[in-house]
Amino acid sequence: MGDDFVTLTESQKRARRSRSVAIALALFAMVIIFYAATIAKFGHGFLDRAM
Amino acid sequence: MAIARKNALDHPGLPVSEATAADYFALLKPRVMSLVVFTAFVGLVAAPVTINPLMAIIAIAAIAIGAGAAGALNMWYDADIDILMARTASRPIPQGRIEPRQALAFGLVLAVLSVLTLGVLVNWLSAAMLAFTIFFYAVIYTMWLKRLTPQNIVIGGAAGAFPPMIGWAAAMGSISVESFLLFLIIFLWTPPHFWALALYKSGEYGRAGIPMMPNVAGPASTRRQIFTYALIVALVGVLPFALGYVGELYGAAAAVLGTGFVIASASVLAAPRDDPSMKAEKSLFGFSILYLFGIFAAYLADAVLQRAIVAIGG
Numbered sequence: 126m127g128d129d130f131v132t133l134t135e136s137q138k139r140a141r142r143s144r145s146v147a148i149a150l151a152l153f154a155m156v157i158i159f160y161a162a163t164i165a166k167f168g169h170g171f172l173d174r175a176m
Numbered sequence: 177m178a179i180a181r182k183n184a185l186d187h188p189g190l191p192v193s194e195a196t197a198a199d200y201f202a203l204l205k206p207r208v209m210s211l212v213v214f215t216a217f218v219g220l221v222a223a224p225v226t227i228n229p230l231m232a233i234i235a236i237a238a239i240a241i242g243a244g245a246a247g248a249l250n251m252w253y254d255a256d257i258d259i260l261m262a263r264t265a266s267r268p269i270p271q272g273r274i275e276p277r278q279a280l281a282f283g284l285v286l287a288v289l290s291v292l293t294l295g296v297l298v299n300w301l302s303a304a305m306l307a308f309t310i311f312f313y314a315v316i317y318t319m320w321l322k323r324l325t326p327q328n329i330v331i332g333g334a335a336g337a338f339p340p341m342i343g344w345a346a347a348m349g350s351i352s353v354e355s356f357l358l359f360l361i362i363f364l365w366t367p368p369h370f371w372a373l374a375l376y377k378s379g380e381y382g383r384a385g386i387p388m389m390p391n392v393a394g395p396a397s398t399r400r401q402i403f404t405y406a407l408i409v410a411l412v413g414v415l416p417f418a419l420g421y422v423g424e425l426y427g428a429a430a431a432v433l434g435t436g437f438v439i440a441s442a443s444v445l446a447a448p449r450d451d452p453s454m455k456a457e458k459s460l461f462g463f464s465i466l467y468l469f470g471i472f473a474a475y476l477a478d479a480v481l482q483r484a485i486v487a488i489g490g
Binding site for chain 1: 193
């Protein structure tokens with residue numbers, strides 16, 4: 126079974142980690158941007174409307 | 177782990193990606209992006225309206241990412257010729273660090289995200305213009321014109337000229353003569369800028385089979401056309417002042433920079449034909465970058481100054 130798995134080299138691990146960190150940062154930035162933009166456009170009052 | 181096992185069995189020897197985040201960032205053409213960010217910012221700030229600073233940052237970021245997406249799509253399509261030129265051979269796809277289909281997916285995702293973000297959070301006119309710019313650069317220029325005609329960068333230059341109009345549209349929700357003049361300056365600046373480069377890189381473009389002007393019409397004709405465009409750019413550069421949209425600060429800067437551009441182009445026109453160093457062409461290429469940054473910096477400074485005068489006076 127051991128042969129069935131892909132064993133990443135050190136440089137592949139480093140590259141994957143680099144991509145993962147970049148994706149995490151990009152997603153975090155998008156969440157912050159959309160949250161801040163929503164507040165900026167509609168103000169805090171948008172939370173008070175009737176559901 | 178099941179996915180890893182399946183892949184390994186289905187594709188023995190399949191290389192696992194060694195592409196780093198920096199490789200993907202390189203797909204965005206960061207140097208081109210810096211010019212896009214700067215010119216879009218000038219368009220946005222020059223607009224006679226106050227925009228929420230957060231919305232301004234979002235607009236500039238979306239425009240920058242949209243431009244980057246267009247760059248990634250360009251690198252995806254041009255990978256076959258990029259490997260033939262020293263200037264582009266070190267890009268991530270020719271180097272084998274990123275597969276073409278990964279670059280395509282990356283470019284398409286960023287294009288959709290940037291346009292939707294600009295549309296939802298800023299306004300749909302600027303988003304539509306950004307979408308058209310990405311389409312124009314990736315499809316009209318890269319896929320159609322670049323390998324077809326020596327007028328490739330003349331027409332394709334429109335893609336690089338749109339950002340200040342998009343910045344203006346993001347702030348105003350409309351387009352205007354002022355923003356069109358900013359478009360026109362970059363549009364007319366593009367041919368002499370790229371043809372100066374093409375003159376001293378004509379061997380590389382020739383090997384790649386790209387019909388740049390020096391390879392098709394010859395260096396002498398290209399030098400004459402560079403000079404003609406430089407004259408037109410110099411005149412159009414002072415138009416915003418002549419029409420009263422900006423003040424003397426910009427007018428003086430545009431006149432000085434325009435004169436310098438014409439002199440640098442005249443040096444190319446008069447350069448010895450057998451000069452292997454291509455000193456005049458390289459100087460013009462360098463000066464053309466300085467010209468564009470300078471003229472837009474002057475436009476920005478003038479707009480900020482006029483606003484400060486109005487604020488103090490008011």
